[in-house]
Each structure stands twice: as C-alpha cells, then as structure tokens.
Amino acid sequence: MLVGYARTSTLDQEAGLEAQLRELKTLGCEKVFQEQASSVGPRKVLEQALEFTREGDTLIVTKLDRLARSVPHMWEIIRTLQTKGVGIRIVNMGIDTSTPTGKLMLNVLGGVAEFEREMMLERQCEGIAKAKAGGKYKGRKPTARAKADQIKVLHAEGVSLSEIARRLEIGKASVHRVLKPERA
Template sequence: MSATLIGYARVSSAAQSLEIQTAALTAAGCTKLFTEKKSGTSTAGRSALEKALEYAREGDTLTVTRIDRLARSIADLQTIIRCLKQKGIALRCTEQPVDTSTAAGKAFLDMLGVFAEFETNLRKERQMEGIAAAKAKGVYKGRKASVDREEVMRRLGVGEGKSSIAAALGITRMTVHRIAKEALTAAEK
C-alpha cells in the first residue's frame, strides 16, 4: 500500500474560509483532506483532527499549511507529534520548513509551537484588558442570564418540586438547587 499525503485544514470560526488552505494542500499533493471550523486553542472537540489522525497509517504524511493550524499550545502540539511518531507518520507544513525526521526540524517545530502559544496568550490578555476597560466604563455587563432566577424562586415559593421546575424551565435539577441555595445564603447575610 502506498503512502498517502493527508491534508488537515482549520479555521477558527464559521465566518472564515477554508478555501486558501484546501487549495494549498491539494497543490501540495494531498489526496485526502480533513477540514473543520473550530478554535485551535485546544484539541478538544476537533473531530476532523481526530479523524485525520485515525485515518493516517505508517508511512503517511500529515500536511498542514502552518503549525498554528494544527495546534496553538506547545502541550497539544507535542501530544500530536508524539502520536504521529508512534504511528510512523511524518508531519509537513507547506509554508514552514518543518521536517520531523531531523533534530533541526524538531527544534524549529517546537519554536513554532511556543510562538503560537505565546500569540494565543497575548490575545487572551488583550481580550481581558478590553473587558476590564469596558466594565470600568459600565459598558460590559457580561452574558445575559440564561436562567430566569425569579421564576425559579417563584415556583419554589409556591411549593413546586425541584424536578418539576427543572423540567418546566428546561434546566437541570442541580441548577434549581444551586439557585435555591444562593437565595438562602443571601437571606442569611
């Protein structure tokens, strides 16, 4: 059986296009493509990546356009690289000189992973600074409550059971319990 060039393309949001990456992977000779629109901050929930890793066999090459398409944390990147190495699968990037079979290539790969993680951390810091500034101005109020706490308390007040309230409002029994406990704690203060 001949080796397969497997392409993996990822963008972070549904609004972004995979077209440029898929065209580059096809031009690089990839005959099997896996694509998804998911955040790269974690490998959790990235089903196309899981399928690509399951599909790949010894001698195959997993190809991405850039390392940050594969992982944005050095820990996730190292886990993926370890998995590829154990299965005898090479990793190649179309836009970066990555070759996992050499010491220099491995070092370069690790450096790219560190920079991808650094970029993610900087973005998080900027986001938190923006949220803090918006809160200070009174502009940012956070996410709207998804549970009508007053309705939960009203129903509890008339003696309705927690399971019944949870079913009626489409929430878990634990949420009803937590709201009741918070109200009790607030009343004791």
C-alpha cells in the same frame, strides 16, 4: 502518502477553508481531511486523519494553529504520529518533522505562538477591565428582553413559540424565558 488536514473555526470562514484545500491539493495531498470546528471543541475529523495515517505518511497542514490548540497538544499529536512513523509538515513555517531541525523549529515556534496567545488574552482582559471601570463595557445587549412586548403580543395571538422565535430572530429558549412568568 501525503495526507492533508484543513480546519476553520466557523462556517463564516469558508474562504479560509477553500484556500487551505487549494494549497493542500497543490502540494500533492492524496487524501485531505477537512472540518469546521472550534479549536477548543472536539475535532472528530482530526482524530480520523491521525488514525488514517500509516508509517511513511506525512500529515500536512497549512498553519500550526489549524492543527494544535497549545504546545502540549501539538506535542501530543506529534508523538502520536511519531510512534506510527508519520511525519508532519507545517507549510507556512517551512517545518518538516522528519528532520531534527524541523523538530527544533516546531518546538521553538510553538512556544512563541502559545506565548503570543497568552499575551493577547492578557491584553484583552486588561482592556475589558479598563472599559468596565470607565462604564463603557456592559456586555452583550439582551435581545430577547428588548423584544418582550412583541413576544407577548404574538403569544397572545396564538403564534407558536417556534414561530415567534423565527419571526423575531431569537432563540426559542429566549421566548420561553420571557413567557415563563406568564405561564406559572
């Protein structure tokens, strides 16, 4: 059985998820698991997909980064599938682990992908450090503190904390923080 797995990191990536689902369906996946979850957080649907697969099945993903967060994680998934007699196919790389060449290519390309990610993070850190040194990087602007006067006026008018947060488009915890000195 061909089993598909599709993932995007955020709800904003709906088009990306739809594209993955279309491709998996075109490839003939009989069962498709999908989720919108960060690669660093828990991915319960991926766990369900891995548990669902049986000997002789092939798990198909459109891209490697949709499946694994690192080379060790990728190999952990592959070992789990191999012990069950399940293959894995990564469409955009043309890799199929049911072949020795596919296994080799997956290892090489996974290493390159991890190296690329580490280099990108290193460049990002360097860029932030340079911007901070130049006084151009100050982090996210504090939205709630900028609206502190509005928060206090609405609170004095008897508006509930939840309603204040909704009206000002900030978190309820932020409203609490602004009002905390008044309440003490």
